[in-house]
Amino acid sequence: MSLRAIPDSMDPTVVGSIDRELDRVELDHRVSIRLAIESGSRAWGFPSPDSDYDCRFVYVATLETYLSPWRTRDVVETPLTDLLDVNGWDLAKALRLLVQGNAVLIEWLMSPIVYRGDPLFRDRLRALADEVADRDRVARHYLHLGAKQWELFERTGSLKKVFYALRPAMALHWLRERPGAAVAPMHLPTLLRQCELPAELSAAVTELTDLKSRTREMGSGSAPAPISAFIAAEFACAEEIFVKSRVQDLTRARAITAEFFRSEALAG
Template sequence: MNAQTIDYAKLQKHVDAHPYPLVFATISGAHLYGFPSADSDFDLRGVHLLPLEQVVGLDPGEETVEKECIHDGLEMDLVTHDAKKFFGLMLKKNGYVLEQLLSPLVVQTTPEHEELKAIAKDCITKFHAHHYLGFAATQWKLFRKEDPPKVKPLLYVYRVLLTGIHLMQTGEVEANLLTLNETAKLPYIGELVERKLAGPEKGRLDAADLEFHEQEYERLVADLEVAMEKSTLPEQATGKAKLNELLVKLRVGN
């Protein structure tokens, strides 16, 4: 159902213009989630490395670099964090950074990217469920705010809930809704994706749909809460020492 082919060469040109060396750059957003429309922008995410003088000097470098532009006909939204900030987020039960790090849609990679992916498993805890519960609640509010409600935020609701449930049950980060639904087998997901891809005129729901999806939302929230309680994942991340070692290596070049 992917409505947009990814032109990695064009994306690479945009990444090459980044002011700092990159540890990695991947694609997130609708492309990663499995339901990009023909006009979806490209959410590029990654980790950059500030030069040593901007880390130890009085004038700090850019911890976060954000750029929005249209490049070679592609609308792009680029956000990268300096390695120290990103590594810190990995230890704060932040599902976003894990999804970005482990995204299979890779624009640029390095050996350190592979090292970082290996460390990621030591940063996953059962309390990552709170990230997905919180994001689902935010998207549900956005969904209910529109009259009539739109399909897009509803797809985000289902995506994050299924990602959270899958993470609690398997310890694996999976952000693609269609892949997740191979296991969840929610019969309405395919239709919702098709409606989203069909455009604004098809991407809205009526009152009967709303009642049904509210019940599904509440059911899946409860499923995620139970999955967290039953999860065998640890309560604390154990990857700090490995992240510190990698950060030092990146900074001093050893």
């Protein structure tokens, strides 16, 4: 049984194009796509009427590819169109970045929109992420991502950038409330539901999200005060709480991920 979770709000014609593109990738590149999800604003929970589609996938190549001395690219990129952005990572690349603290694979694993995938593979990979992801490094990833977007907002006034800063800030808040966790939801409404937040902040986020869902171009303006204060406070707090640099022994994490990779590569 393959995973499939597509909201009714998504254009079935575009979804069909994505399905065909994924089929073509498997055929042309001789890979097995183990998980394909939506990673953009639609999956984050704040799409605009004209939001494009950002499909990301994790694939496993043939055993022949992995045993060859001639290295191949560990990324598959398809031609970018006005509406579609479809590309993916080899499982080995995804695992290396996970161990290094990159939160992108975690985001993909937590996406509520799934085009296709092996449910057992996703469950095993989620469990692996829970075991090896370093919460300090993951948090610093969110901090860097969010601070960069907030800086762009302050420079341009683009209200769209507020969302790109708010979601990492909310993920940081979620992590702070759960000291033992490293894998936060990617979906902004889920983060809102699972966090203890002031009523005025939740109301401001809901209002701004509703505006984005109705507006093709939000334009420029000032961020609502509760949102601005929340973002600034979370980034400042994260800077203090989540350790920036420390010596880390990755031997165990590398061994665990290597065993996972070997089992999936041998499975074909």
